[in-house]
Amino acid sequence: MGMTAHARTEIVVLGGGYAGLAAALRLAPQHRVTLVEPRERFVERVRLHQVAAGQAGAVHPYEKILAGTGIRHVTGRAARLDTAGGRVEVETNDGQHLDLGYDRLVYALGSRTKVPALVPATAGTGTTRVYSAETAADLATRMAGRSGKRNGRLAVVGGGLTGIEMATELGEAHPDCEIRLLTAGSLAATLSEPARRHLRSTLDRLGVRVQEDAPVEDPDEVDADAVLWSAAMTPTTGLAAEAGLALDEHGRVRVDAALRSVSHPEIVVAGDAGAGWRMACATAMPTGAHAAGTILQEARGAAAPPFRLKYVLVCMSLGRSDGLVQVLHTDDRPRDLVLTGRPAAWVKERIVSSTIGLLSYAARHPAALRTLLF
Ligand SMILES: Cc1cc2nc3c(=O)[nH]c(=O)nc-3n(C[C@H](O)[C@H](O)[C@H](O)COP(=O)(O)OP(=O)(O)OC[C@H]3O[C@@H](n4cnc5c(N)ncnc54)[C@H](O)[C@@H]3O)c2cc1C
Structure with missing residues (x-):
């Protein structure tokens, strides 16, 4: 396992949610990227309340999103992480066991309802x-x-x-x-x-x-x-815990300023599985893009910059014709300033559709993901 400067690096991305997909797409033009994700279709998790209410259309085939990117999608679950050997064991959906070697790993297994x-x-x-x-x-x-x-x-x-x-x-x-x-x-x-x-x-x-x-x-x-x-949500970090990665008191993987695991710096962490930010799609995509940036910089022999994120809004949908946009202070506290009703529903819908829109666009123009970084 090595981080050879200027060489194409073998990268395995665990999890194809907002964070893992953003990371994989940003890395793909310059490195060999394997995405381990059991689903055949990307699920817009931020629309699952709409799914519960019987609305359709929150899924997008990975095959379509990843077409032409060079990313290899292994449909299976990461079952074990061997950090000393730089390998991940994968149980594929068709019952095989694969052993994937990596130089750098992106841990983006997200979370689920607790x-x-x-x-x-x-x-x-x-x-x-x-x-x-x-x-x-x-x-x-x-x-x-x-x-x-x-x-x-x-x-x-x-x-x-x-x-x-x-x-x-x-x-x-x-x-x-x-x-x-x-x-x-x-x-x-x-x-x-x-x-x-x-x-x-x-x-x-x-x-x-x-x-x-x-x-x-x-x-x-x-x-x-x-x-x-x-x-409540719980992070999907059983694999990380078994492999000895340092976790915080909530079971999320502890990272340094450049989003590397503090105990295993060859592993970068993004999205809900990582510690130090809100569990949100609004964080998953920027952390995914930044974690990829850390790998890109270090592969060039350069230092990775620190991750910074300021939240400005909290947006909610309240059915299809009402919503809430809560404006935040710079220190993340809510201001007494809100937008409600149809205009807020419109803003929220634009934000949600722009997430999958940006990921699909980034498959052809990966530099677009840099717009997520401050
Ligand atoms: C109903 C609902 C509404 C929400 N609304 C908002 C909102 O409006 N705004 C907002 O910012 N956030 C919202 N969230 C939160 C948001 O969905 C999450 O914070 C976000 O999905 C986290 O992204 P992620 O990529 O870290 O993880 P996830 O989206 O959880 O993706 C993780 C991926 O890893 C895969 N995976 C899991 N285990 C394995 C394994 N062993 N091997 C390989 N792959 C594996 C999963 O299949 C999944 O595709 C909402 C959540 C819910 C449930």
Whole structure:
């Protein structure tokens, strides 16, 4: 394993979400890149509340996005990381075991809903009445074709931004259904009072009943026909932990200023799996682009610059015709300045569609990803 300056480097990117895809696309023109991702199609995870409400169109075949980039897509799961040997063991979707060697590794395995035991973790396994963003399509199937009282009672657990997006989208799609939003503390505690006022009135308008200070430990405690668990996210860092990478107290991989693992600097980390930033698509793409930049610079024998990111807005959709744009102070605190209603829904939709738009454009013009960096 070596980081030879000016040579083409063998790079393995683990995870083809927003972070891994951004990194792979930026690296591809100059290095040999293998993307390990079990899915055949890129899932727009920021639209999973729309999927839960039965809307289609949040997936894009990797084959199409990666066409002409030279990136090799291995459809399988990274199963083990041998950092001493610079190798990743992959279990391919067709049951083979592959051993991939790397000079540099991009760890971008993201996160998933932190579900209590017994909640199905992946789509198609939904045999219970409990769902999460990962099984959004199963919830849509359950809700489809039901009407009136037969739609029953749905409880969304989690009063953060994802839970609210879920509850409003479902409230709009299923006006006959009785929907409750349960949250341990206050609704959208990180946002300003004007923002929270708008969220409350929107939830009220859509018939979603909000119960604050209502902590739920276990979905079995909830009196409802179906429960959508949206309480917290957990990073996908089991592989990193087993390989001995240093993690923070939340189980996210600790990185230095250039996004290298502090314990294994040949590994760069991007997106929800890394520590030091918000778990957000808004961070995943810039960290992916920057992590790639670190590898590019070091392959040239140059020092990698530090990663910097300032958030300026938080954007939410509240169904298809309402939204919220919360303006932030430079230190990340919410200002009392918000945009609501249709203009906010429009802004949010433009931002969401520009993410996949930028990734698709970057497949042909990788330099475009530099626009994500400050
Ligand atoms: C309903 C919902 C709405 C959201 N809305 C917003 C929003 O409006 N704005 C915002 O900024 N963020 C939003 N988020 C958060 C955002 O989706 C995540 O922060 C973002 O997807 C993180 O990107 P990532 O690339 O780090 O990881 P992920 O998107 O989690 O991608 C990780 C990839 O790794 C793959 N993978 C997992 N395990 C393995 C393995 N062993 N081997 C190989 N591949 C593997 C997965 O299949 C996946 O494709 C939302 C999330 C949800 C659920």
